[in-house]
Amino acid sequence: MNPEIKTTEYVAKLKDIKLSDSSRARIQHNLHEYAAFHSVREGETSRSIGVVPNGASLFSFKFASMPFVILLAVMIGGGTSLAAQGSMPGDFLYPVKIGFNENIREALAVSVDSEAKLQANLLEERLEEAQKLQAEGRLTTELSATMATNIAVQTMKANTAINLSSEPVQIETKAIIAMVQENFLALTNPETKLAAENATATDTTMTTSIATSKMSSDVATGLYDINVYQSDMTVRTEALVKVITQHQAEIDLDVKTDLMAKLDVATKLTLEASVQTEEDARSTLDKAALLTGEVESKLSTLGQVEIDPNTGIIIGIDFSIDPMIIDRGNGSGYGVPTDPQAAQ
């Protein structure tokens, strides 16, 4: 007999394989339960049901619970984060720089090595900020304490990242950490030294930042559960569609069309991810996150956005406030650091 026919008939023996009655019934039952839980209510769209996690409220930095905000905010020139980039400790926008811009840079670090290098760089920046304050005579006791805490936190983040990286990178980054420690303590202000020595792990800022950094490094090492990622993206995209639709009369038509188009693609990508392998899904969701990030960035230049403190999702926008102008009380617009004493 023709070997090929023999083969095909051989394999075709599997045709009769079926699920046993009991297995079929069991699976069907499970599927019904699943469908009931993830149901589509009549007249509504099938939105944000089921698996949105509740536990994300460790973070007091609202942006901190969006580790996947892969925004090129600074490059796009989004007003607030661009202004924040030059800010110093004590400035109004400094939390945006640390809590938001740097999270983005972390999210962009695609390998453990680049993550380690990034954290080391951020640590150096902390030192530079402290040195600058010192040089300008602005390093008050309070600021010293804050800086000490920031540096301690950043050192921890750097150490975490370093442990995962390759040896040459480890050597390089460990040297940077040592240099920063030394120089920071050497800052002649005795109060700085004192504050550095007293910075403890019970400081709430530190707890928050550690939680933030854990989430960031989870993202960096891909531990952010894929199903959570996917449902987060779904919720996030839908929230944006809702906000834009609600305020469409206030948005320029061209802008609105562009934003909705991006959200449309992001929605499609998020959906596609649900049927892909984990690896592919992750990169598809990253693409979707990039698009939603652009939309968020644009929105934040159009008006004052309202953000849900637990999830970091944009839930509203006030167009009457122009976010590009920040009233510093001295009428100078953004980018001008104020005297930290006066700001209190």
Next chain:
Amino acid sequence: MHDTHEDVRVVRIGRFMNQNTQVTVFDEAFAQYGDAIFRFCIVKVSNVELAEDLTQEVFMRYWGYLKEDKEIQNPRALLYTIANNLAKDWYKKKKSDSLDDQIALGYDPVEKSAGPQLLAEQAEVIDALAQLEENDREIMVLRYVDGLDPKDIALILNESANVISVRINRATKRLQTILHI
């Protein structure tokens, strides 16, 4: 002999369908394709229990996709694609104790889990297929067990129809070697 011309209807769960209707559509999909997906999974993972779990997972993902109010042009292809991807993920996680390692160590995964569903004859076939590479295995099942057209297979595996035809030929020859035909 090879081609089953199944009615591949476009499927849609509209948001204005009530829950009962939606579940009916879902049930139909399971009724129609459940066994085929199950077979596919068995061949991929050579384990009946695991194949059952995977089948369930495939349909759950399918439901997730359905409820987004999308029109699904080819539900069968989508189901196979999901199954394929889930199996891939499973393999990645299983790398440390791969099926090949297990077989090499004399552990017959099929034997362990062959329930009343699998006749000795079928278990033997699964065993033989398990000696093929993953890519070959899936092609054989799709072509000779489920009788899919090369062009449908191309859709599922995301390759061109030509590549698929070539792979079918090669896989068949490799199986012949294994079977000493």
